[in-house]
Amino acid sequence: xxxxxxxxxxxxxEAFYALSVAQDVPDAKLLDDMVxxxxxxxxxxxxxxxxxxxxxxRGERVIEAAEAALDPNVVSPAVSRAISHFQNRLHAVxxxxxxxxxxxxxxxxxxxxxxxxxxxxxxxxALAERLNANAVFVGKLRDRQIDPRTMTPGFQRRVAEELxxxxxxxxxxxxxxxxxxxxxxxxxxxxxxxxxQQTFEEAVRSCGLTEAQQQALLEL
Amino acid sequence: xxxxxxxxxxxxTLYRRPAPVEAQVDEAVQLKLPDLRRRLLVTDRNNAAxxxxxxxxxxxxxxxxxxxxxxxxxxxxxLLSRCEANLLVTVPDGRMPDATSLRQDILDGLTELFVxxxxxxxxxxxxxxxxxFNKAFRTLRIDAVRRAARRSKEIIDVAALxxxxxxxxxxxxxxxxxxxxxxxxxxxxxxxxxxxEPFLNAIEALPPEEREAVILVxxxxxxxxxxxxxxxxxxxxxxxxxxxxxNRLTRAAGKLARFKEDV
Numbered sequence: 001x002x003x004x005x006x007x008x009x010x011x012x013x014e015a016f017y018a019l020s021v022a023q024d025v026p027d028a029k030l031l032d033d034m035v036x037x038x039x040x041x042x043x044x045x046x047x048x049x050x051x052x053x054x055x056x057x058r059g060e061r062v063i064e065a066a067e068a069a070l071d072p073n074v075v076s077p078a079v080s081r082a083i084s085h086f087q088n089r090l091h092a093v094x095x096x097x098x099x100x101x102x103x104x105x106x107x108x109x110x111x112x113x114x115x116x117x118x119x120x121x122x123x124x125x126a127l128a129e130r131l132n133a134n135a136v137f138v139g140k141l142r143d144r145q146i147d148p149r150t151m152t153p154g155f156q157r158r159v160a161e162e163l164x165x166x167x168x169x170x171x172x173x174x175x176x177x178x179x180x181x182x183x184x185x186x187x188x189x190x191x192x193x194x195x196x197q198q199t200f201e202e203a204v205r206s207c208g209l210t211e212a213q214q215q216a217l218l219e220l
Numbered sequence: 221x222x223x224x225x226x227x228x229x230x231x232x233t234l235y236r237r238p239a240p241v242e243a244q245v246d247e248a249v250q251l252k253l254p255d256l257r258r259r260l261l262v263t264d265r266n267n268a269a270x271x272x273x274x275x276x277x278x279x280x281x282x283x284x285x286x287x288x289x290x291x292x293x294x295x296x297x298x299l300l301s302r303c304e305a306n307l308l309v310t311v312p313d314g315r316m317p318d319a320t321s322l323r324q325d326i327l328d329g330l331t332e333l334f335v336x337x338x339x340x341x342x343x344x345x346x347x348x349x350x351x352x353f354n355k356a357f358r359t360l361r362i363d364a365v366r367r368a369a370r371r372s373k374e375i376i377d378v379a380a381l382x383x384x385x386x387x388x389x390x391x392x393x394x395x396x397x398x399x400x401x402x403x404x405x406x407x408x409x410x411x412x413x414x415x416x417e418p419f420l421n422a423i424e425a426l427p428p429e430e431r432e433a434v435i436l437v438x439x440x441x442x443x444x445x446x447x448x449x450x451x452x453x454x455x456x457x458x459x460x461x462x463x464x465x466x467n468r469l470t471r472a473a474g475k476l477a478r479f480k481e482d483v
Contacts, residue, residue, distance in 0.1 A: 010341040017348045020359040028441045050435045057420045066305040072261045079300040086331035122321045
C-alpha cells in the first residue's frame with residue numbers, strides 16, 4: 001500500500017479526526033463511508049484505520065494508570081520544552097498579527113517575526129525533509145537570503161503549511177530586510193552588511209540538492 | 221454558558237461538547253485561579269474534582285483568546301503532562317527510532333494547535349479536542365508516527381516472532397484468526413490485560429502487508445475479495461488480488477498461531 005505525504009496536511013488530518021472520533025475500533029462500513037467522503041485520501045485512510053485498530057489493543061486502562069501516577073507538582077523536561085515552544089511561537093504569531101493589523105502593506109522591517117527562529121533542531125531538520133530540501137536551503141529561508149520577489153506564491157504557501165504558520169507571517173518574514181550584526185565595534189573599516197540576496201533559483205541550485213529536489217522546488 | 225463550537229458535521233450541524241464536558245466547562249470558567257490550581261492537582265479520573273482534558277482545552281483556548289497568560293501558565297503544564305504520560309505508553313523508547321524526539325514533536329505539535337487556534341486553514345481544529353480529547357490526541361499521535369516512519373523509511377522496530385510449527389495447518393489458521401477477532405471484542409476485560417502486551421507485540425511484529433490483511437479481514441470485517449467489482453474488499457483496499465491477500469493471511473496465521481493456546 002502506498003500513500004502520499006504531500007497531501008494538504010490540514011484536509012488529511014481532518015479526515016483522520018473524523019475516522020478516529022466516530023468509533024473506538026473502525027469497521028468496514030465506517031471506513032467505506034469515510035473514503036466516500038474523502039476519496040482523495042483512500043489509501044491514507046485505510047492505513048490509518050489499520051493503525052487505529054492496532055492501537056485500540058492497548059486499551060485505555062494502561063494510559064489512565066500512567067496519567068493517574070503523575071505528580072502534578074513536577075514538570076518534566078519534555079513538557080518544559082513544549083511550553084517554551086508554545087511561548088516562542090505564540091509570541092511570533094501574535095507579533096505577526098499585530099504587524100498585520102497595523103501595517104496591511106508588506107512590511108520591510110527587520111523586526112518581522114521569524115517563524116523559523118523558534119524551531120528546535122529536530123523540527124528544523126524535519127521541516128527540511130517535509131519541503132524535500134535540506135538544512136542548508138532552509139537556513140537560507142530562515143536568514144532571508146533569498147529575494148522574496150523571485151519566490152512563487154505556491155512555494156510560500158507550501159512553506160507556511162509545513163511550518164504550520166499563517167501565510168501572512170511567512171510572507172512578512174521573507175519580505176523583511178536581512179538582519180545585520182548589531183554589535184557596536186567591528187574589526188573591518190566599514191560596518192558589516194547582511195549581504196546580497198540570491199534569486200530563488202540560484203538558492204535552489206546552490207544548496208547541494210539533487211536534480212529531482214531542485215526540479216520539485218522550482219515547480220511549486 | 222461556554223462559547224459554542226464552530227466546526228460542523230457533514231450534515232451541517234454544529235459540533236457539540238458531550239453534556240458532562242459542557243457542564244464542567246461552565247463550572248471551570250467561573251473558578252478563581254487559586255481554586256482552579258487546586259483542581260488541577262487532582263489526577264484521579266474518578267475523583268469528582270478531576271478536570272477533564274476537554275475542559276482544559278477549553279480553558280486554554282479561552283486564555284489564548286483573552287491573552288490571559290496566568291490562565292495558560294496554570295493549565296498548559298497539566299495538559300501537556302497528561303499527554304506526555306500517554307506518549308510514554310504509546311510511543312515507548314525502543315519501538316520507534318528516536319522515540320524521544322518524536323514524543324517531543326507531538327507535544328510541540330499539540331501546542332502549535334493552540335498557537336494557531338482561530339487562524340489558518342483549520343481554525344476550529346481544537347473543537348475535536350473539546351469533544352473527544354483522547355480520540356483527537358490519538359489522531360495527532362498516530363499521524364505523527366506515520367509521518368516519522370515514512371520519513372525514516374523504517375517500519376515499527378519489533379523483532380519478528382519465530383514461525384510456529386503449526387504454520388500452514390488449516391486448524392491453526394482458523395484458530396489464530398479466531399483469536400484475533402476475539403481479542404478486539406474482549407480487550408477491556410481483566411483477562412485480556414494479561415495478554416495485551418504480547419498480543420500487541422505479535423500483531424506489530426507482522427510485516428506491514430500481513431498486518432494490513434489480518435486487520436482488514438479479521439477486525440474491520442472485509443471480505444478477502446469479491447466477484448462484484450463495486451464491492452470494497454481487502455484486496456481492493458490494498459490494491460492487490462484476492463490470492464495475494466490469502467497468501468498474506470496464511471503467512472500471518474503461522475506467526476500468530478502460537479497464541480492459540482495462550483489467549
